[in-house]
Amino acid sequence: MGERTLDALNPGEAAHVVDLDRLHPLRRRLLELGFVRGARVVVVRRAPMGDPVELRVNGTDLALRASDLLGIRVRE
Amino acid sequence: MTATVPPVTVPTNTVPPATALPRLPDEAACLQTVARLKAAHEPRVVVVGNPNTGKTTLINAVAGTNLKVGNWAGVTVEKREARLNVQGRPLLLLDLPGAYSLSPHTPEELITRTALLDEGPDVILNVLDAGNLERNLYLTLQLIDFHVPVAVALNLVDEAREKGLTVDAAALSRVLGVPVVETVASKGQGTGKLLETALKGATLGIGVRYPQAIEAAAADLIARMADLPTLPPHAHRYLALALLEGDPSVRGRLSATGHLPLIDAADAHLAALDAEGVDALIEIAEARYARAGDLARVAVPRAEARRTLSERLDRLALHPILGIPIFLALVLLVFRLTFSVASPFVDLIGGPLQTTLAGWAAAALAWFPLGRDLVVGAIIPGVGTVLSFLPTLLVLYLAMSFLEDSGYMARAAFLMDRIMRGLGLDGRAFIPLILGFGCNVPAVSATRTLERRSDRVVVSMILPFMSCSARLPVYVVFAAALFPRSGSWIVWSMYILGMAVAFAFAWALRRTSFPAEGGGVLLELPPYRFPAWRVLWKHAWRRTASFAKRARTTVLATVAGVWLLLALPAVAGGKFATVAPQDSVFGRVSEAVSPIFAPLGFGNWQATGALVPGFIAKEVVVGTLGQIYLGEQAAAPAPLSLWAGVQGAVSATWDTIKTSVSALPTVLALPRLGTDTTADQKTPLAQALAAAFTPAAGLAYLVFVLLYTPCIVTVGAIAQEHGRRIAWITVAYQMGIAWGMGFLTYQLARLWL
Numbered sequence: 001m002g003e004r005t006l007d008a009l010n011p012g013e014a015a016h017v018v019d020l021d022r023l024h025p026l027r028r029r030l031l032e033l034g035f036v037r038g039a040r041v042v043v044v045r046r047a048p049m050g051d052p053v054e055l056r057v058n059g060t061d062l063a064l065r066a067s068d069l070l071g072i073r074v075r076e
Numbered sequence: 077m078t079a080t081v082p083p084v085t086v087p088t089n090t091v092p093p094a095t096a097l098p099r100l101p102d103e104a105a106c107l108q109t110v111a112r113l114k115a116a117h118e119p120r121v122v123v124v125g126n127p128n129t130g131k132t133t134l135i136n137a138v139a140g141t142n143l144k145v146g147n148w149a150g151v152t153v154e155k156r157e158a159r160l161n162v163q164g165r166p167l168l169l170l171d172l173p174g175a176y177s178l179s180p181h182t183p184e185e186l187i188t189r190t191a192l193l194d195e196g197p198d199v200i201l202n203v204l205d206a207g208n209l210e211r212n213l214y215l216t217l218q219l220i221d222f223h224v225p226v227a228v229a230l231n232l233v234d235e236a237r238e239k240g241l242t243v244d245a246a247a248l249s250r251v252l253g254v255p256v257v258e259t260v261a262s263k264g265q266g267t268g269k270l271l272e273t274a275l276k277g278a279t280l281g282i283g284v285r286y287p288q289a290i291e292a293a294a295a296d297l298i299a300r301m302a303d304l305p306t307l308p309p310h311a312h313r314y315l316a317l318a319l320l321e322g323d324p325s326v327r328g329r330l331s332a333t334g335h336l337p338l339i340d341a342a343d344a345h346l347a348a349l350d351a352e353g354v355d356a357l358i359e360i361a362e363a364r365y366a367r368a369g370d371l372a373r374v375a376v377p378r379a380e381a382r383r384t385l386s387e388r389l390d391r392l393a394l395h396p397i398l399g400i401p402i403f404l405a406l407v408l409l410v411f412r413l414t415f416s417v418a419s420p421f422v423d424l425i426g427g428p429l430q431t432t433l434a435g436w437a438a439a440a441l442a443w444f445p446l447g448r449d450l451v452v453g454a455i456i457p458g459v460g461t462v463l464s465f466l467p468t469l470l471v472l473y474l475a476m477s478f479l480e481d482s483g484y485m486a487r488a489a490f491l492m493d494r495i496m497r498g499l500g501l502d503g504r505a506f507i508p509l510i511l512g513f514g515c516n517v518p519a520v521s522a523t524r525t526l527e528r529r530s531d532r533v534v535v536s537m538i539l540p541f542m543s544c545s546a547r548l549p550v551y552v553v554f555a556a557a558l559f560p561r562s563g564s565w566i567v568w569s570m571y572i573l574g575m576a577v578a579f580a581f582a583w584a585l586r587r588t589s590f591p592a593e594g595g596g597v598l599l600e601l602p603p604y605r606f607p608a609w610r611v612l613w614k615h616a617w618r619r620t621a622s623f624a625k626r627a628r629t630t631v632l633a634t635v636a637g638v639w640l641l642l643a644l645p646a647v648a649g650g651k652f653a654t655v656a657p658q659d660s661v662f663g664r665v666s667e668a669v670s671p672i673f674a675p676l677g678f679g680n681w682q683a684t685g686a687l688v689p690g691f692i693a694k695e696v697v698v699g700t701l702g703q704i705y706l707g708e709q710a711a712a713p714a715p716l717s718l719w720a721g722v723q724g725a726v727s728a729t730w731d732t733i734k735t736s737v738s739a740l741p742t743v744l745a746l747p748r749l750g751t752d753t754t755a756d757q758k759t760p761l762a763q764a765l766a767a768a769f770t771p772a773a774g775l776a777y778l779v780f781v782l783l784y785t786p787c788i789v790t791v792g793a794i795a796q797e798h799g800r801r802i803a804w805i806t807v808a809y810q811m812g813i814a815w816g817m818g819f820l821t822y823q824l825a826r827l828w829l
Binding site: 019024025026027028029030031032033034036037039045046047048049050051052054058059060061062063064065068 | 176177179181207208210211214321357358361362365390394395396397399400490491493494495497503594595596597598599600601602603
């Protein structure tokens with residue numbers, strides 16, 4: 001499977017980070033929290049109203065809005 | 077200082093992680109800093125760690141009663157410090173706010189970073205969550221880039237074990253090059269020898285060796301810093317790396333202190349790196365995570381994935397269908413708890429205690445009537461008003477701290493984010509709004525958790541429309557008097573109307589003065605944790621006490637002012653303090669103002685006058701209406717003997733405690749409004765109100781009370797958080813909106829009722 005953006009993943013799926021968009025508003029923060037190349041990200045669940053999305057990276061749970069997942073490219 | 081790094085084992089089933097070379101500390105610098113620590117008369121130990129590592133509990137366990145809590149200069153973030161004696165040696169323990177990294181994103185992180193630069197730390201005590209090593213070690217590796225000795229407290233080892241993680245502290249100490257002490261702060265384990273180890277063993281650690289091109293650029297920047305005496309020498313390497321990461325706050329700080337050549341040099345390096353295809357920000361983060369991963373694999377040789385309690389709880393708390401109902405039920409429970417436990421105490425303070433005190437004062441000051449009237453009519457009710465807030469606030473703060481510290485508030489933000497988006501806010505903004513239903517004052521303080529200033533201001537400005545518990549008595553009294561059959565509906569519709577106006581006002585603010593700032597939204601979901609009662613109690617107590625301190629002056633001054641206006645006669649021949657209310661300055665001014673409210677249906681001096689004390693605390697409106705309509709004698713109660721007074725107060729307190737405790741089981745019962753049960757037997761006040769107000773005017777009065785000017789304490793809280801200008805704008809806007817909505821209500825209701 002090729003590269004996708006993180007919003008394409010369903011709850012329960014996992015993938016590895018390829019890179020972050022240079023203009024991603026949270027780029028610095030995401031890097032610090034472990035969204036570095038090769039890091040494994042699990043999509044845990046969506047909020048009851050469909051958005052935001054809970055992710056697990058590096059043993060930490062955090063939530064991002066679907067619009068902020070667009071700038072995160074991943075591969076299987 | 078030597079340390080060998082054991083071979084790193086790479087798991088085969090995942091992408092092979094990058095490994096980073098360790099960077100041994102500079103020996104000369106090491107000796108120098110350790111010697112300085114040994115020589116320091118009172119070494120400064122700064123405590124740094126990620127949020128949710130149990131740092132506050134650890135500090136409490138270590139410092140005990142020596143802990144002093146204040147505020148960091150200019151900001152409303154708690155500053156905790158303690159002067160301690162460890163084996164006869166004095167030291168200063170300074171707790172820095174929780175931080176994920178040293179490139180600040182929040183006011184807390186900025187404080188931590190600034191303190192590390194400016195407070196001249198002699199030892200950095202880094203608190204780690206043993207269950208989440210890799211992420212925590214990212215910060216550790218940043219700290220090691222300072223030339224300051226480091227010691228590590230490996231906290232929450234019990235929790236890690238439950239997760240199936242066994243951390244080898246000795247191995248971690250070996251590969252980090254600094255002492256590591258295992259602790260379980262909540263049980264006081266390991267906390268005894270922590271400071272001793274920090275003082276004796278702390279040393280420069282083994283840091284990250286960044287890619288060659290970055291190390292070369294950093295070395296050049298560090299060389300340039302050697303001639304700049306204003307830059308703290310212990311931070312040279314950290315500052316060089318932060319410049320290469322493009323950290324905006326470090327750039328801002330350096331340019332503000334006249335270090336433009338340094339920034340230019342950093343920019344030249346960044347341009348050169350970029351030309352080689354090196355993105356320094358990413359390379360630095362990757363090198364740190366590669367090293368953190370290596371360290372974690374050494375320290376946690378075997379990890380079995382176990383489903384944690386947190387994950388199981390989240391399956392319920394964040395359930396697609398049940399999640400939101402559970403949240404709403406919890407909110408309801410908190411308010412029921414607050415009401416059931418606190419209201420008997422509120423009644424006690426407002427009733428028997430005040431009467432007793434007033435009785436003593438009246439007896440003691442009988443020789444000096446003017447002084448007696450001032451004390452009985454102004455000072456005791458003023459102090460009583462402040463005190464009567466305290467039980468509600470204490471219980472509310474306790475419940476709020478519990479939800480925050482347990483990790484549930486973060487889930488609430490996750491659940492509610494979608495709803496708040498339309499207002500350009502994120503889920504975290506929902507929490508202050510919900511708290512506002514209890515009391516607006518803590519809700520205003522809770523806006524601090526929001527990152528963007530415009531968000532904090534917008535939420536604070538709409539908060540007072542959330543109908544706080546002090547407004548409920550007004551609704552209940554009017555509903556019982558004017559709408560005996562549909563009372564509950566009237567009360568509920570007030571709450572709904574308040575929320576609708578709040579959202580509309582927020583929308584308007586966003587369109588005009590405070591446009592949404594944009595930028596991504598990241599919500600943390602920390603693991604659930606059972607909060608330590610001692611810490612909860614301390615938090616709640618401190619917040620309540622600071623409220624009392626802040627409210628004291630304003631409320632006293634306002635109550636005394638109202639008393640004075642009521643005492644001053646406005647008619648010829650009237651005597652000071654014995655004049656009838658309608659002939660006092662207060663009465664005359666109320667009468668002069670009252671035509672403004674004629675279009676709202678209650679343009680008489682009594683209704684208008686009762687709104688004034690409502691500015692001090694909204695529940696006072698009912699009491700004032702009682703005084704005005706029923707002619708109750710507020711001043712000069714019958715003097716009591718000292719003994720009878722004490723007896724009365726003691727037995728009233730005892731009754732209150734019994735009522736509070738016996739109310740606890742009913743907390744879980746469905747809320748029922750008192751109006752329906754008391755509908756048949758109207759109180760004298762209800763009868764008076766029914767005679768004085770038409771139903772339409774009563775409804776308009778309720779709408780006005782719901783929406784008009786927040787109480788003086790809330791105004792004070794808004795002024796403290798956002799400045800006086802915002803506070804006055806809020807007051808003015810709310811007056812206008814309240815009048816407009818009251819007008820609409822009266823004119824429409826007249827057609828129907």
